[in-house]
Amino acid sequence: MGKTLFEKIWDKHVVKEIDGGPSVLYIDKHFIHEVTSPQAFKGIEKRGMKVFRPQQIVATADHNVPTLNQHLPIGDELSRNQVQQLIENCAKHGVELYGLGHPFQGIVHVIGPELGVTQPGMTIVCGDSHTSTHGAFGAIAFGIGTSEVEMVMATQCLMQSKPKLMRINVDGELKNGVVSKDIILYIIALISASGATGYFVEYAGSAIRSLSMEARMTICNMSIEMGARGGMIAPDQITFDYMEGRLFAPKGAEWTARLAEWKQLYSDSDAVFDKEINIDAADIEPMITYGTNPGMGIGITKNIPSDATLDDNEKRNFLKSLNYMGLQPDTPIKDRNIDYVFIGSCTNSRIEDLRMVADFVKGKKKADGVEVWIVPGSKQVELQAKNEGIDKIFEEAGFMLRQPGCSACLGMNEDKIPAGKYCISTSNRNFEGRQGPNARTFLASPLTAAAAAITGKVVDVREYLN
Amino acid sequence: MSKAINEVKSTVVPVDIENVDTDQIIPARFLKATSRDGFGKNLFRDWRYHNDDESQPKADFVMNDPKFSGKFLVAGKNFGCGSSREHAAWAIKDAGFDVVVSSFFADIFKNNSLNNFLLPVTVSEEFLSKLFAAVKENPAIEVQVSVQDQVIEVPALGLKEQFDINAYKKTCFLNGYDDIDYLLSIKPEIEAFEQSR
Ligand code: SF4
Numbered sequence: 001m002g003k004t005l006f007e008k009i010w011d012k013h014v015v016k017e018i019d020g021g022p023s024v025l026y027i028d029k030h031f032i033h034e035v036t037s038p039q040a041f042k043g044i045e046k047r048g049m050k051v052f053r054p055q056q057i058v059a060t061a062d063h064n065v066p067t068l069n070q071h072l073p074i075g076d077e078l079s080r081n082q083v084q085q086l087i088e089n090c091a092k093h094g095v096e097l098y099g100l101g102h103p104f105q106g107i108v109h110v111i112g113p114e115l116g117v118t119q120p121g122m123t124i125v126c127g128d129s130h131t132s133t134h135g136a137f138g139a140i141a142f143g144i145g146t147s148e149v150e151m152v153m154a155t156q157c158l159m160q161s162k163p164k165l166m167r168i169n170v171d172g173e174l175k176n177g178v179v180s181k182d183i184i185l186y187i188i189a190l191i192s193a194s195g196a197t198g199y200f201v202e203y204a205g206s207a208i209r210s211l212s213m214e215a216r217m218t219i220c221n222m223s224i225e226m227g228a229r230g231g232m233i234a235p236d237q238i239t240f241d242y243m244e245g246r247l248f249a250p251k252g253a254e255w256t257a258r259l260a261e262w263k264q265l266y267s268d269s270d271a272v273f274d275k276e277i278n279i280d281a282a283d284i285e286p287m288i289t290y291g292t293n294p295g296m297g298i299g300i301t302k303n304i305p306s307d308a309t310l311d312d313n314e315k316r317n318f319l320k321s322l323n324y325m326g327l328q329p330d331t332p333i334k335d336r337n338i339d340y341v342f343i344g345s346c347t348n349s350r351i352e353d354l355r356m357v358a359d360f361v362k363g364k365k366k367a368d369g370v371e372v373w374i375v376p377g378s379k380q381v382e383l384q385a386k387n388e389g390i391d392k393i394f395e396e397a398g399f400m401l402r403q404p405g406c407s408a409c410l411g412m413n414e415d416k417i418p419a420g421k422y423c424i425s426t427s428n429r430n431f432e433g434r435q436g437p438n439a440r441t442f443l444a445s446p447l448t449a450a451a452a453a454i455t456g457k458v459v460d461v462r463e464y465l466n
Numbered sequence: 467m468s469k470a471i472n473e474v475k476s477t478v479v480p481v482d483i484e485n486v487d488t489d490q491i492i493p494a495r496f497l498k499a500t501s502r503d504g505f506g507k508n509l510f511r512d513w514r515y516h517n518d519d520e521s522q523p524k525a526d527f528v529m530n531d532p533k534f535s536g537k538f539l540v541a542g543k544n545f546g547c548g549s550s551r552e553h554a555a556w557a558i559k560d561a562g563f564d565v566v567v568s569s570f571f572a573d574i575f576k577n578n579s580l581n582n583f584l585l586p587v588t589v590s591e592e593f594l595s596k597l598f599a600a601v602k603e604n605p606a607i608e609v610q611v612s613v614q615d616q617v618i619e620v621p622a623l624g625l626k627e628q629f630d631i632n633a634y635k636k637t638c639f640l641n642g643y644d645d646i647d648y649l650l651s652i653k654p655e656i657e658a659f660e661q662s663r
Contacts, residue, residue, distance in 0.1 A: 015659040016652065021634025024652065026659055036551065038500035043646075064498065078498035085500050129550040129574060145552035145578035146502075147646070155649040157656055161632065163573075193485055194544040197573060227547060229573055293485050293547070313595070317484045317542070410549075412494035431489040431548060433512045 002268025004165055005234050006200050009140045009265070013123045015157060022159040028122040030056055030152050031108045032095070034086040035063045035412070036127030040150035041089040051093040053156045058117055059090050059097040062107045066414050067375050067402035070100050079413065093153075106378020106404040109133040109346035113217060114380055116246025120235040120262040125152060130346050130428065132223040135232035136216035137239055138265045140200070142230040163229045164198050164274040167267070169205035172281040177462040179356070180215035181348060181426065181445035183207070184222040185287035185297045187279065193295030197227030199275065202267060207281035208233060213242040214352040221347045222428050225294035234266040286461055289430050289443040290333050291321040296430070298333060300448070300460045306330040324432050325440050326420075333442075333458055338422045341366075341453040342435070343446055344375030344402075345409040345427035351384050353426065353446045358390040360450040360464075361397045367456030372399040373415070375407040399453065411436040424452040469583040470642035474564050475610035477536035480601045481510075481528055486541055487548035488575060492557045494549075505553050506560030533605040540567045540597060540609075546575025555582045565611055567618070569594045580635050581645060587611060587618050587629045596625060613639045 003011070016024040032040075037059070044051065051057065064079045074080035083100065090097040098104035104111055109130050112118040118134045124141035125131060127149040134141035148158055170183060188195075201223050208216070216233050223231030240259060243249045250258045267273075285299030298304065304322070307315050307329045322329060327336075343349070343357055354376065366372050374394055376382040382404055385391055394401050408415040409427040416436030417423040423441050426449050430441040442458060451461040496508040507520075514529055516522035523530040539558060545568040546554060555578040558566060565585045579586045589597075600607050600623055611618045613636060619626040637643065649656070 015656055018634050021632050024649065024656075026656070035497050039502050039552075042501065047650075063494075076498075082498050082500055127550060127552075129548065143550040143574055145550055145555070145574060145581060147552060147578065147581035147644075151646045151649055154646055155653060155656055156660075157649050159634075159645045159649070193547060194570060194572070197544070197547075197570070224548075224574075227544070227572055293487065313484075313542075320483070410489075410494045412497060429487075429489070429548060431487045433493050434489050437493070437512055 001272065002270040004267040004271040004273065005138060005202055005232060005265055006140060006165055007271070009121055009123065010162065013140070022161040025123060025158050025160045027125050027152050027156055027158060028056065029058070029117060029124045031112055031124070031126035031131070032057055032059045032149065033063055033108050033126070033128065034061045034082045036146050037089065037149055038082065038085045039146050040127070040153055041093070043150040044154050047154070049154055051095060051153045054094040056156060057095045058112065059086060059095050060105055060108050060111055061086055061099045062404070063406045063410065064413050065100055065405045067405045067407045070403045076414070103379050106381065107346045107349065107406055109221065110350060110377030110381065113137065113213070114246070114378060116243055116249035119243070119249070120239065120265050125158065129224040130221050132228070132230040133217050133221040133346055135220040135223070135230050136213060138232060138235035138262070140230065140232065143224065163200040165202070166196055166199040166228070166275040166277070167202045167204055167273045168277045168279065170203065170207040170279045170281050171205040172207055174207060174281045174284065177286055177447065177465050178284050179445045179447055180211055180218045182284055182287045183281070184219045185289065185294070185443065186284045188222065188226045188294050189287065189297035190279070191226055191277065193225060193293040194227045195295070196223070199228050201228045201231045203231060203233050204267070209236065212352060213238060214350045217350070218347055222294065225428055235262050286445060286448050288333055288448065288458060289441070290325060290327055292324055292430055292432050294428065294430060294443060296321065297443070300334060300458070303330050303332050304328070334460060336422070336458045337456060338424045338442065338452050338458060339370060340417050340421055340423035341370060341372040341449050342375070342408045342417070342423055342425040342427065343449055344373065344377070344407050346377065347428045348426035348446050349375060349377030349381065351381050354381065354385050354390055355388070356446050357450040358393045360447060361399070361454060362393050364397060364454050366398040366453050370453060370456045372453045373402055373408060374399050375402045376404050378404050397453070408435050410434060411439070424449050424458065468642040471564060471583055471585055471639050472613045473610065474537055474585070475608060476538055477534070477606060478538035478540050478597070478601055478609050479528060479534045479536055480598055481539065481541040482598050484542035485544045485547060488546055488551050488554040489548055491546070491554040492551065497551060497553050502556050504560065505557035506562070509557040509561045537562065537564045538567055538609050539563045539565070540594070540601070543568060543570040543591070545571050547572040550574045550578070552578040552582070555579045555584050559584045567594070567597070567609070583639065583642070585611065585613065585639065589618060589627055589629065593625060593627050596623060
């Protein structure tokens with residue numbers, strides 16, 4: 001029997017199997033950030049230890065940083081202290097840090113791929129659930145808790161039970177105005193916010209193969225939003241072309257040797273998955289969420305679902321969610337007014353996302369009363385946007401181009417959406433309070449968000465495309 | 467103090483809500499601390515309080531109802547989804563809970579709980595709905611759990627179920643062992659593995 005992509009990588013990283021328990025899995029790369037690492041550093045220090053393999057860790061500050069005036073000291077004392085601790089911990093333990101002010105600083109899941117740190121065939125972890133992003137390169141990448149961060153710091157290993165495997169095939173051609181964010185929102189709406197719990201997902205099919213690396217990252221990024229441990233896509237020429245020449249990608253003879261290995265990373269034709277789902281790309285519309293988990297998404301032309309067929313328990317939970325959002329069952333989502341537009345986060349803050357938005361808004365102006373924040377995923381994305389003149393397009397449109405960080409994705413740093421306001425967001429979570437206490441989030445693609453910025457409403461972007 | 471847990475018997479706090487994500491368990495703005503302690507007061511912060519201080523509790527939230535207390539947190543399905551923040555498990559443990567009961571847990575939350583000696587017990591939908599109904603009727607009702615026997619029961623209802631926990635983690639719970647202790651004990655094997663690649 002053949003092996004899946006996942007199994008090929010997993011098997012190469014098992015140090016040891018434990019009877020009736022998990023496997024000891026070796027970790028190649030470990031990303032850390034300021035929020036989930038301080039307690040782990042404290043933990044190993046309490047044991048009188050140093051970080052075991054500091055060269056295999058890359059650190060950045062992203063969650064808790066301001067996205068304006070990054071050259072100034074951070075105003076909030078607790079935030080400043082947390083970022084300062086990261087600096088001290090990294091210095092003490094010899095960990096490379098791309099902190100504030102560094103030309104490589106940015107959201108951890110944006111910088112790993114763009115620096116060429118993320119590579120096919122690797123095991124990659126980070127104390128952050130969207131570590132699944134790195135799976136787009138054909139890596140086993142998943143989020144971990146702080147105790148596990150400590151384990152990896154101490155031993156470069158984790159105790160992991162092998163997950164079940166699911167393959168999601170998306171075949172056919174995407175309709176105009178439909179982008180990778182719509183694919184993943186469609187999948188999550190189809191199988192629900194818990195539909196892939198216990199599974200690792202491989203995305204396959206012609207529609208996936210045709211996507212750019214950045215678009216693939218958007219899809220793998222949101223795997224966690226259906227409960228999956230991670231998501232992955234087999235590497236191919238598009239992957240190799242993206243990687244070649246990046247700072248930490250292998251060079252010369254090393255590149256040739258690794259390339260030969262990477263080309264073996266695919267699921268064999270007779271590999272068996274525990275579950276398989278087939279999707280026709282042509283069925284996907286621009287998507288938007290209406291509720292308070294990412295599984296509550298619909299095509300833009302559809303009505304918010306009715307509660308008529310739900311049982312009492314489902315109804316109570318459903319109405320709680322709609323009540324938070326200030327929405328009614330069985331009404332259209334289209335034409336609802338919005339107050340904020342957030343284009344950013346590890347889901348959609350890469351250069352292609354900014355280009356997509358810039359192409360759409362060029363020569364247009366934002367709607368009155370709408371505030372539009374564009375937050376590039378990294379310093380390098382920011383620089384590239386400036387080099388391409390994208391910053392001018394945003395400026396003319398009345399958008400605010402901020403500095404790199406997680407920003408309004410999580411309501412932790414200064415960037416929060418005010419209570420009761422509606423924000424159309426390219427991020428990945430619409431949970432209650434995610435973007436700030438009582439903020440209301442519609443998740444959508446950068447294209448749909450751009451159209452909302454111009455019209456001030458939730459609209460079907462296809463009506464505005466030539 | 468040993469972290470080991472085997473038998474727990476107590477009343478319960480019912481959070482009858484599905485898809486409780488870790489942003490609800492502890493909102494991101496309370497993740498700025500650099501130690502593991504003190505997160506309990508921010509558990510379910512935005513469901514518990516109107517403001518960022520404790521002066522305006524929300525009357526309708528179960529944790530503000532003095533009738534309910536105990537070492538068991540009982541919640542609707544898909545508990546702990548979303549962010550990987552271990553602070554969620556720390557907050558629950560810090561607030562005095564030893565066991566979380568649901569019909570379905572998100573993976574990372576479950577791992578984080580296991581790593582903090584907070585026992586996640588997965589029960590059937592039927593067990594869960596009976597338990598919710600019973601607690602609402604009688605907040606004094608007690609639940610008991612045994613890690614050794616892998617059994618959860620509600621004696622007053624004659625309700626009893628086996629639950630799963632892998633053999634390795636069971637040993638950890640019964641003896642108070644951490645994964646990290648185990649990994650450190652096999653460091654020579656890890657180094658040998660590195661050499662062999
Ligand atoms: S952008 Fe949002 S989802 Fe991504 S790492 Fe930052 S906080 Fe997490």
